[in-house]
Amino acid sequence: MERRHSRPPLPTLRPDASPDPLRRALLVGFGATYVLSLVPFAWAQAVPDAAMAPFMALSAVLVGRPSLDPAQAKRLYDALAANDPGFPAAAKQLLDTVEQRKIDPMQLQQTLNDENSPLKDLPRQVVTAWFLGIVGSGKNARCVAFETALNAQVVADILKPPTYAYGAYGSWTRNPAEGPDHG
């Protein structure tokens, strides 16, 4: 019997979080039609704090996921803002830039580099926070997520993050396409 196994479901809204129409309006009020076209369900995203809305929308665009865990977002946002107090404003600015100029995420870094934009490090910072769980650099670098970092989530159907056991001895001999041995 061939076992097919699917990717884990995308993180969902917390059951008790109802989308605040005000917050929804904030995003739509940006006139963020381009951004919304990239991530169609972002308008339904619960936002813990209105100031985080641009960060959430920007994150959704950069990591390519319409729905992001709000608790994780808060942790990352707080860490990014603590690392650089100018971050929230810069995030909004970048979001506006992307929206106004309809910049495709894959072209974004090149565009910012070409223009030597003061925002050119921002996409990397946001994506590093979400995908690697790391904020800051050099001596100031801090881990804020490991198992919940997106790079672990994205492969969680096949791999465990390093240091986590894969399974009983020998469980790694199977072809991963066949799915795990459920005993």
Add this chain to the structure above:
Amino acid sequence: MADILSADYIVVGSGIIGSLVARKLALAGASVIILEAGPRVTRGELVARFRNSPRRSDWMSPYPPADWAPHPIYQPADNGYLIQAGPYPYPAEYIRQVGGTTWHWAAQAWRNLPNDFRIKSLYGVGVDWPIGYEDLEPFYQEAEEIMGVSGAPNTGSPRAKPFPMEPVAEPYAMRRLRERLASDFPVVANTTARNSRPYDGRPACVGNNSCQPICPVDAQYHGGLSADAAEAAGVQLIANANVYKLEHDESGKVTAALYYDPDKSSHRITGKTFVVAANGIESPRLLLLSTSDKFPKGLANNFDMVGRHLMDHPSTSLTFDADEDVWLGRGPQSPSSINTLRDGPFRSEHAPYRLDFTNISRVDGSTKSLIAAGVFGPELEKRLRHSAAREMNVKNVLEVLPNPDHRITLSSEKDAMGIPKPETHYSIEDYTRRGAERSQQDFRRIAELMGGTNLRFSKDGDFANNQHICGTLSMGSDPKISVCDEWGRTHDHENLYLAGTGVLPTSATCNSTENALAVALRAVTHMLAQQGATSAPPPRDADERVPS
């Protein structure tokens, strides 16, 4: 400085070699003290440090150096402890804490090949060892039974008795390599100190894929276990004891070890016999520091050989995307390799090598590359999964010939304890470069057989350091070109022994730990014979080593 602590044997260094030497001596009834520069650390702390690290690919990040016993680190910046005098850098990583550097190895535990002991006679390069494979064979077995080693049979190192257990189960990715390369290369299971069944009260591997920097379940043997075993055998282990000098009497016999505690108070320990097992850099450093009127160049250094013939196993590599999903990252980090290129007439022309296949998860590395390349949006996840599923890597492990100009010396700079830092002088010679060049053919063929695309060779002229610090205390029969004899006994001081990878006079093509351990266990029999004792009865039958 009021301590008058003393023992039959004083061992400097509590790494895998120092601890197992101490244990064997203690089991024979001797009193033994180990002096370890660094602190005690527990496995749980190391696991937590890794998971909380902002630099997971930096395997030293769970092992920050202690101020009173610094070791080199290079990220986020070089801490400047190991001075690089060049021309080629030797950025060795080692750990000064109880248990030493094997807390974060990949447990490769190969034996040398018989010809590795005679490359001068056979191929006209390097030096011959003062002993042969057959002298070491029973001690290889002893080392393997202590550590719990297994591997593919018939990889060129003859055995009198079987491994204590079966080879570790082969990850799917490695099986595909083995199957698809079969026409050209035999891919075999590595010889590793990793449990394929419960052994010695420790579980079998459960595929944490984090061997470096830490095995969270102790399925992999490491120096922390050796230190525990030494203490269980009655050895007194003093941590946070940075030995900075060995003292001697008028006849040249070593009489005492002086060490600093973290507050830089000095302590003095006396003993009958001294064993320096503080890794291939710190050991020569200690000897060079132990100057006196009688020995202005330091101990064991009459012919200025201490610290010379520094060697390692440099690597170059090829990364490529296979044409099928293999998913590296499932199971142990170093499961398989090709071992047919370690020996042959070509050794008179160019360096031999092993070809190692990695099974380290590609996820973190690919994520960083993709972010650096500005890949954002849904494309990021897509490409990340693709890389995680398909990326593979092969590297060579090259032999380096002993060259007296490659050495460890004392720097004019001093560390936080006011002790001169170690300094490296090193280069990669043509013999090794020619070997690397030759291996490129093999890299290409391997990629071809795996349907490889997106071939990424390591940068030309870049040789990665593999932390196999050998040669600096070379054993040999000629005192003019060696530091100690086949028993690790220094030519100049009858009660000063050396143990560790520094003692190996050539690097050969396999990781140094098993070889150094076998040499050290053999040396202990001699040490005990000198004191009129006999060594402990042979270890229990491997079959009995099951958990109670």
Add this chain to the structure above:
Amino acid sequence: MRRPRRRASAPAWLALAISSLIGAAAPGPSYAADADTIARGKYLAIASDCTACHTLPGSKPMAGGLPIETPIGAIIATNITPSKTAGIGDYTLEQFSAALRKGIRRDGQMLYPAMPYTAYAKLSDEDVAALYAYFMNSVEPVDQKPVETKLPLPFNIRLSMAAWNLLFLDGKPFTPDASQSAEWNRGAYLVRGPAHCGACHTPRNLLMAEQASKELAGGDVGFWNAPNVTSDANSGIGGWSIDELVAYMRDGHAAAKAQAGGPMAEAVENSLRFLTDPDLRAIAIYLKSTPAIHDPADTRPAYMWGGPFDDLASIRGVPLPRDRDSWSGAQIYDAHCATCHQDKGQGSFDGKLPSLLHNTALGTTNTNNVVAVILQGLHRQPDVLMPAFADALSDKQVATLGAYLIENFGNPAAKVTVDQVKTIRAGAVATNSNLVLIAQAATVAVPLIVIALLLIWISRRRGRRQDASGS
């Protein structure tokens, strides 16, 4: 209750059968038997788990020497190999049967009910004969006698067991219930007889006899807790399917239910995993039919507690306190447990590194087993090894960890205390000196009371006679 005065004697037809096998009724014990009988005897010995008590780990099978800790002291299992000097080599079938089913040794001394003869009393004559054939023919004789059991007064008077047997030994072999299926009857026979499940799983009264009215409602083995395995949906195994029960007994674990640790791990390892599938099914069928014994405190089954709980994200980047006793539950879990049990307690893909969610170990209110497994680990042949954490964790850390596990993955009403951890870490149950003192006092007091009563009765009689005769 009538005295079990009858001596154990095999029915005549059996004696005839045996003697026909060996050719003559020899004066001494005769062992010969055919291969099938011996094989059946071996299977029954495994089902009865003789080895659990009678084999010292690492030593020769059935040679005895294992001390069995009880609240009144250690009872040393005897050598039951067919050695003539140190074992049961001189036992006849009748004597073997008497020991097994009545607790009477060949020399007439009584056995302590640490030997579960009250359960083995249910064994049929054929099964006893098969066991005898196995022991006498297949077990290697070992000519070394283990240390004798020495219990404190008055428990060293074995004859006192006669009174105990009077009260608590039901000497009848198992009689099938005609209204039940053959499978049920087989299960009942196995559970009450050879597998003697009640020896651990049935609560005992003050005199340490199993309470028949509470069959399988749960008991304690030292500090290990053997849970309620009656058919109750919340307190017992009512919510388990037959397949799950069989899987548990055969493999030592059932997904999303439980895994066997401590003494149960040994029972699976030595005995249950070797039983045939039909026998395991029969046991499961029987268990699911037992009268449900319910503890009102159990508001849901023990395997229904817990939800995935992700605390580890909140400790990322937080440095560990220097003092290990100050580590939080999440930090301890991260450093020591998450590796195998995974970050949300969900266990590995293949279920072999168990989930802590929906796991009876964390769902019960008796938390001794959790503490015991953390300290001692869990070893179960062939390949299960959870390491011991006694050296890695302090008492405070185990208590913090236990509380964290139960709060997040288990039954929030359960508690783990530092004192509990200390007691379990100290190891085997200490001799219950209170019980011994009470018994010793009773030994002295009871006769005195009897004498006093007698004197009172005598003096009253005299008084009445005097009244009657005098005046």
